[in-house]
Amino acid sequence: MLDLTTCDAVFLSFDEPNADSHYDRALEYLPHAKRVHGIKGFDAAHRHAGEICGSDHVITIDADNLLTDEEFFSGRFDVSPRDREAVFSFSARNVLNALEYGNGGVKIWPRETLVTLRSHENARRPEAAVDFCWTTPYFQVNRVLSEVHMTDTPFQAFRGGFREGVKFNLAGGTLAYKVYPDLPKGEALLSHIGDANLERLRIWCSVGADVPNGDWAILGARLGCVMTALDGFEHAHVADYGWVRDFWEKTVYADWQDDARRHEAIIDLGNRLNRELQLEIADLDAAASRFLKSTYHRRRAFGMTVTV
Template sequence: MIDLARCDVVFLSFDEPNADAHFEDIRTAVPRVQRVHGVKGFDAAHRRVGAVATSEHVIVIDADNVLLDPDFLSSCFDVAPRDLGRVFSFSARNVINGLRYGNGGLKIWPRTTLLTLQTHENAANELGAIDFCWTVPYYQVTRPVTEADVVGSDYQAFRAGFREGVKLNLADGQTAYAAYPDLPRAEALTLHIGPSNMERLKVWCTIGADVERGDWAIFGARLGCVMTALEGFDIEKVSDYGWTDYFWKDRIAPKYADSNVRAAKSRDLLAQINGDLGLDLTEMDAEASQRFKSTFRSQRAYGAMRIN
């Protein structure tokens, strides 16, 4: 058992527009929460979390998260002894499209793992430069403990969609065309990412028109998918917020601020995804998005993740 009431709770923020409000909500519910803010780099920020914490296990909550069940942080979490060295990644419910999976969700880290990370900007290998889950031993927990509120600004919504549009093209830290260079792109993608990631990719690229700024997230997901699957995008850039900030300010915001221009480009991206990747996606308006979310039950991953 991990006694969560005895674990340090750390709120991790960088530039999220809703970070302060979310922190105050969590601090009201969980007064012991600490905050690490503005540390550049995913690896450096998580190492800082390990440095400020003192408990054997540390609960980390990303700044774009809202707690659904604060009482969870004072409960006990039953863990098999063989898994005590893993990071427990809980599902987050995404406000845009209703997906529930580990993206952005609350995590319970062994403090020793936080202190010895070598990922992202400090990666020991190419896999670690993209995401934690390829080199850190993760254990997926389906229970949603938080809601991922990533629509605090146009940029936040776009960035959330773009990152998932890129990352959902990957398996074992590789793109489909790198894993299967001799196959057609559509066949390679289906074979490479499997049904769960394919389902999530399709939802990110179509659902959310009923949410303010949801169109920015959909646009971002489509663009990230096209750039990764079809244009040879350097996938390590997706974990570099400095590059993403530049990309937004230099390439995206000036050109696509107008909703009509953005919608036209988004339709072009959808046609490209359908034509070149065979995803067979359909434009979903606000009513269709609401109806989809009211009935959709996504595939869920549970248990220890294999790492390379």
């Protein structure tokens, strides 16, 4: 049994507009939580988190996370001895689209994994360029510990949607059309990422018009998917904070800050995804988005992902 009250906790923030208020909530649940702020790069920030901690296991909370399950952090977590070297990723509910999975959720890391992490900007293997989960022993835990709030500004919303639109073209850190070069791209995508992740991709591309800046997230998801699946985008750029900011300022916001033009772009991107990948995504208004979120039942993830 892992006594969570003895684990160091680290709140990781970079430029999130809601970071301070979310850190205040984290301190209510975890009064001893440290904060790592402003370190550029996922890998660098997480390794620093490990370096400032002394416990064998470390809890990390991303800045866009608002903790919602206080009871969990005062309890114990049952870990089999054979799994003590794995990362445990807990589900978070995204208020944009009601999806509940590991994206942005609370994680429990072996400290040794944090301080030796080599992913994202410091990846030594191409599979780790976008996420650590494909090269590190990793459990997805279905318990929801937090809410993800990632639409406080247009840029935050776009960045979150764009990342998921890119990432859902990957499985095991590799692209669908590279694994199945002889299949039509739509068929290759489904064969590669499976039903559950296909459903999540479609929801990211369709749901959220009822949330302020939700259209920017939908634009990001659709654009990320089009660029990656159809236009040969170098997907590792999505882990480069500077590249994403530059792309936003020089291309995305410059072209689509006007509401009408942004709406037109969302429709055009959706039409292309449906035509060339057969995604069958929908253009939902605010009322339809609210209704879907009120009735949606999430898929649950089971088991352990281990890459060696």
